[in-house]
Amino acid sequence: MEIFSDLVMGLSYAVTPINLAYLLIGAMVGMIVGVIPGFGPSAGLAILLPLTFGMDPIGAIMMLAAIYYGSMYGGTITSILLNTPGESATVASTFDGYPLAKKGRAGPALVMQAVASFVGGTVGVILITILAPMFSQVSRSFGPPEYFLLAMMGMLTLLVMIGSNWKLGVISALIGFALGTVGVDLETGQSRYTFGSAELIGGIYFIPIAIGLFGLGELFYAFYSQIHKSASGSLVEYGREQRFWPTAQDFLSTRWTMVRGSILGFVVGVIPGAGATIASLMAYSTERSLSKTPENFGQGEMAGLVAPETANNAASSGAMIPLLTLGIPGSASTAVLLAAFLLWGLRPGPLFMEQNPELAWGMIASMYLGNIILLAINIFAIPLFVQIIKVPYRILGPCVVVICLLGTFTVHASFVETWLMFAAGVVGFFMRLYGFSPAALVLALVLGPLAEEALRQTLTISRGSFGIFLDRPASLWIIGVTIALVVLLPLMGRIGAGAGRAEKAGG
Amino acid sequence: MTQLQDSLTGWIKAGALGLAVAAPFAVAAQAQTYPDPGETLDWTIAFGPGGGNDIMARTIVEILNTYDLYPGDITVENRAGGSGAVGWGYLFGQAGSGYGISTTSGSFVTTPLQADTPWEPADFTPVALLATDDLVLVVNGSSDIQDIGQFIEYAQSNPVTIAGTGTVNVDFIVPTLFAQAAGFEFEYVSFNSMADQTTALLSQSVDAMVGNPGEILGLIDSGDLRALVYSGASTPEALGDVPTMGEVGYEIGVSMPRGLILPPDAPAEAQAFWIETMQQVVETPEWAEYIRSNTLTPTVLYGEEFRTFLTNTQNGFAEVLRSVGAIQ
Amino acid sequence: MRIVFLVALLGGAIFYTYIAFSDLNFMTRTGRLGPGFFPRLVGAAMVVMTFWAILDALRDRRMVAAGGAPGPDDAPEGVWRDFLLLLGLAFGYAILVRLFGGFVSTVVYLIAALSLLNPGRHLQNALVAVIFPTGVYVLFDRVLNANMPPALFDILPF
Numbered sequence: 001m002e003i004f005s006d007l008v009m010g011l012s013y014a015v016t017p018i019n020l021a022y023l024l025i026g027a028m029v030g031m032i033v034g035v036i037p038g039f040g041p042s043a044g045l046a047i048l049l050p051l052t053f054g055m056d057p058i059g060a061i062m063m064l065a066a067i068y069y070g071s072m073y074g075g076t077i078t079s080i081l082l083n084t085p086g087e088s089a090t091v092a093s094t095f096d097g098y099p100l101a102k103k104g105r106a107g108p109a110l111v112m113q114a115v116a117s118f119v120g121g122t123v124g125v126i127l128i129t130i131l132a133p134m135f136s137q138v139s140r141s142f143g144p145p146e147y148f149l150l151a152m153m154g155m156l157t158l159l160v161m162i163g164s165n166w167k168l169g170v171i172s173a174l175i176g177f178a179l180g181t182v183g184v185d186l187e188t189g190q191s192r193y194t195f196g197s198a199e200l201i202g203g204i205y206f207i208p209i210a211i212g213l214f215g216l217g218e219l220f221y222a223f224y225s226q227i228h229k230s231a232s233g234s235l236v237e238y239g240r241e242q243r244f245w246p247t248a249q250d251f252l253s254t255r256w257t258m259v260r261g262s263i264l265g266f267v268v269g270v271i272p273g274a275g276a277t278i279a280s281l282m283a284y285s286t287e288r289s290l291s292k293t294p295e296n297f298g299q300g301e302m303a304g305l306v307a308p309e310t311a312n313n314a315a316s317s318g319a320m321i322p323l324l325t326l327g328i329p330g331s332a333s334t335a336v337l338l339a340a341f342l343l344w345g346l347r348p349g350p351l352f353m354e355q356n357p358e359l360a361w362g363m364i365a366s367m368y369l370g371n372i373i374l375l376a377i378n379i380f381a382i383p384l385f386v387q388i389i390k391v392p393y394r395i396l397g398p399c400v401v402v403i404c405l406l407g408t409f410t411v412h413a414s415f416v417e418t419w420l421m422f423a424a425g426v427v428g429f430f431m432r433l434y435g436f437s438p439a440a441l442v443l444a445l446v447l448g449p450l451a452e453e454a455l456r457q458t459l460t461i462s463r464g465s466f467g468i469f470l471d472r473p474a475s476l477w478i479i480g481v482t483i484a485l486v487v488l489l490p491l492m493g494r495i496g497a498g499a500g501r502a503e504k505a506g507g
Numbered sequence: 508m509t510q511l512q513d514s515l516t517g518w519i520k521a522g523a524l525g526l527a528v529a530a531p532f533a534v535a536a537q538a539q540t541y542p543d544p545g546e547t548l549d550w551t552i553a554f555g556p557g558g559g560n561d562i563m564a565r566t567i568v569e570i571l572n573t574y575d576l577y578p579g580d581i582t583v584e585n586r587a588g589g590s591g592a593v594g595w596g597y598l599f600g601q602a603g604s605g606y607g608i609s610t611t612s613g614s615f616v617t618t619p620l621q622a623d624t625p626w627e628p629a630d631f632t633p634v635a636l637l638a639t640d641d642l643v644l645v646v647n648g649s650s651d652i653q654d655i656g657q658f659i660e661y662a663q664s665n666p667v668t669i670a671g672t673g674t675v676n677v678d679f680i681v682p683t684l685f686a687q688a689a690g691f692e693f694e695y696v697s698f699n700s701m702a703d704q705t706t707a708l709l710s711q712s713v714d715a716m717v718g719n720p721g722e723i724l725g726l727i728d729s730g731d732l733r734a735l736v737y738s739g740a741s742t743p744e745a746l747g748d749v750p751t752m753g754e755v756g757y758e759i760g761v762s763m764p765r766g767l768i769l770p771p772d773a774p775a776e777a778q779a780f781w782i783e784t785m786q787q788v789v790e791t792p793e794w795a796e797y798i799r800s801n802t803l804t805p806t807v808l809y810g811e812e813f814r815t816f817l818t819n820t821q822n823g824f825a826e827v828l829r830s831v832g833a834i835q
Numbered sequence: 836m837r838i839v840f841l842v843a844l845l846g847g848a849i850f851y852t853y854i855a856f857s858d859l860n861f862m863t864r865t866g867r868l869g870p871g872f873f874p875r876l877v878g879a880a881m882v883v884m885t886f887w888a889i890l891d892a893l894r895d896r897r898m899v900a901a902g903g904a905p906g907p908d909d910a911p912e913g914v915w916r917d918f919l920l921l922l923g924l925a926f927g928y929a930i931l932v933r934l935f936g937g938f939v940s941t942v943v944y945l946i947a948a949l950s951l952l953n954p955g956r957h958l959q960n961a962l963v964a965v966i967f968p969t970g971v972y973v974l975f976d977r978v979l980n981a982n983m984p985p986a987l988f989d990i991l992p993f
Contacts, residue, residue, distance in 0.1 A: 414587075418932070459868060460867055461696060
């Protein structure tokens with residue numbers, strides 16, 4: 001019961017009026033930076049970091065941590081309402097979130113995403129509380145061979161994303177891989193496809209592509225299909241279904257999705273560098289493979305929204321484990337948290353939780369409170385957000401262009417990236433029109449560089465031998481799980497979906 | 508110049524306490540033409556908020572304000588993009604002015620090597636090199652290798668793998684030059700970030716890695732990683748008795764410059780003013796704390812010596828990188 | 836249009852592949868996978884797949900021309916004019932932002948866009964064109980201290 005006493009001790013540090021005020025501020029700021037497309041948690045953290053210099057470290061770290069996981073709540077709102085992902089981890093939430101909004105179920109979708117985020121975040125922090133030392137071993141056993149195998153496992157999920165026309169789906173994925181090769185080659189330092197531009201040295205960033213493909217592309221498509229001239233003039237015939245609250249069916253049908261999404265998200269989050277984006281995409285495609293009605297995915301299936309949402313929040317909790325137990329930041333956001341620790345003169349590492357229990361446990365305790373606060377903020381704010389899609393589309397449309405463009409600019413202050421976003425918007429429109437798969441493109445853009453770099457690192461380490469994958473216990477584990485997935489998932493799908501799906505696959 | 512130097516020596520003797528008193532004199536001793544308190548100093552940070560360059564710039568501005576070392580207003584602006592090309596390009600465009608200023612970091616040397624920037628580091632008016640980023644070579648704590656002697660001995664008979672961040676980077680240059688000097692061969696494994704390479708070393712995928720000590724002190728303390736040798740001129744106290752490369756007999760003298768620059772062809776009195784001002788800044792306790800908490804090496808060079816340092820560093824980089832084909 | 840888009844993709848794929856083969860090495864000097872390894876595989880696959888998709892599209896078109904039913908992958912009906920209108924507006928906005936910065940160009944762009952898309956409602960349009968950019972400006976620049984696009988030609992007094 002040592003964990004319990006640690007947690008109570010943490011709570012006693014966290015629950016002071018001033019610290020709770022910081023927590024509330026952090027949660028609100030996190031929501032706001034999450035809502036704005038492009039403006040993700042790492043940018044929000046970097047901006048607020050200087051404000052914390054004079055503060056007591058516990059209050060400061062509570063506030064910064066709240067911005068970090070709060071942005072995961074906010075990031076989904078524009079994914080659902082405008083098909084524009086707030087940040088990379090919420091791209092998967094557009095796949096079914098936006099169709100739900102179009103069906104008139106924006107209210108229930110927003111409530112369910114808040115609930116899913118709450119479940120994911122809370123399961124994540126419970127797992128941190130009881131299993132942090134065990135999971136730190138997971139973080140410790142990942143080297144390049146394991147990352148390569150993880151990327152290969154992710155590629156399996158590509159198969160699910162490819163969509164109805166497999167040729168166009170494969171082309172979409174190849175475009176993503178090709179974009180992923182732009183920038184300085186990690187191993188040799190040689191520039192690839194940069195054409196002398198300094199802006200492209202660091203490669204093509206995920207966010208402008210995602211905002212363009214989904215946000216701007218969908219907007220072009222909406223104008224092409226005359227939504228702005230439809231009867232009500234708004235995106236949704238809102239009068240059709242006025243229900244704001246999710247039905248009991250929504251909860252019942254997604255209860256196991258939440259469990260699976262939380263665990264998968266947490267485990268992927270624990271692996272440094274894999275992160276919430278991969279977790280949410282993997283959770284989405286896993287859920288689709290397991291579903292009895294996979295054909296409903298992409299048409300507004302609640303499980304298709306709940307899965308990535310629980311996963312990305314659980315992953316952002318999971319990413320705290322390498323930070324707290326090893327001092328290794330698993331993502332851009334936790335890297336800012338690490339910078340904050342260093343600025344306060346702390347020394348993150350394996351001894352951190354022992355040496356600074358009040359700080360570590362204070363933060364963990366505050367994460368329980370933060371998730372509750374965020375759930376409450378969301379439930380109150382949702383009726384306001386739902387108003388957005390009641391705005392006539394002929395007015396909303398031009399404003400969404402502004403949000404996409406300025407949101408992209410805020411990330412790196414780069415005009416090259418705003419043009420990339422624009423180009424991705426045009427390409428995204430045509431991809432949508434002709435049945436390509438933008439989802440496969442973004443997944444390939446995430447996984448391609450990971451796979452290429454990890455494979456080349458692995459072969460450098462092993463001096464060209466592939467045997468290394470069989471020498472390492474962690475690698476063997478991943479191979480085993482992958483084989484199990486390949487064998488089991490189609491079996492389960494077949495049993496569940498029955499003949500209808502088999503017919504479709506044949507046709 | 509002698510007057511300048513006299514006032515400076517007096518300064519250092521006066522120490523931190525005397526700073527606030529001496530500052531007005533120092534400014535008064537300067538030519539009347541620079542700085543004009545009516546002009547706003549336009550301070551460019553070529554990277555986004557929160558990064559190493561940003562923290563250094565804001566630390567210096569804070570010190571300038573605290574000790575009243577600059578009479579006019581200072582506006583600080585993050586002009587990020589293109590690995591520094593945008594921000595330093597902006598400063599380059601202010602040629603001839605004494606009221607634009609920027610801090611440098613590793614990318615100041617490496618970005619022009621990789622992209623068609625209109626500027627080279629030596630084009631700018633150098634003020635001062637204030638510190639250098641240096642690297643520590645570490646192995647996994649469970650390794651049998653206890654010190655750098657054993658490491659070199661082991662590496663001479665068994666080719667080793669060493670991880671670092673990026674290839675067009677000091678992380679690659681330092682072990683390459685060190686291995687040449689010490690007579691061993693290694694395979695360099697390039698990673699995207701310090702976090703990735705640390706994970707690789709902890710999972711025993713690589714034999715050793717180089718990195719800035721700041722982020723991994725916790726792992727060194729706990730015994731998960733073992734520090735063997737440091738590439739700077741003097742070992743930071745946090746690393747204890749780890750020897751420098753010079754102490755083990757293989758001095759390589761390459762490091763990442765953190766300094767201060769003015770636009771090209773800035774007026775001589777502006778350069779002189781800033782050299783003198785920075786001499787005061789590096790004596791403050793705030794600066795000492797910055798150096799300590801970021802585990803930097805306080806290497807200080809002024810004016811033309813800094814320009815020479817930049818040119819030498821860039822040539823050294825270009826030579827090594829060309830030899831491996833990373834750049835043309 | 837479907838064919839045009841696919842041909843454009845093929846053009847991009849050929850260009851990508853050409854650079855992969857001409858500028859990037861398959862292997863490094865030390866015998867490891869080089870910078871061109873992955874791009875060559877991806878590029879070649881992209882050329883083959885796009886070419887195949889073009890053949891499919893041509894076959895579909897012949898079938899339609901021969902009086903057959905349109906294929907299942909045919910694009911949904913829509914109005915190109917409205918797409919091109921929004922595309923043009925967005926493009927103009929992106930150029931304005933480069934020249935006049937975030938705030939001014941947003942106002943100008945919204946006035947233009949709304950008077951075309953929401954004609955006749957002058958008061959409503961004017962309010963949106965002023966209030967929305969102001970809100971964005973206050974939130975980005977003042978509250979969050981985020982990057983707003985700077986102007987090449989600053990025409991604002993503040």
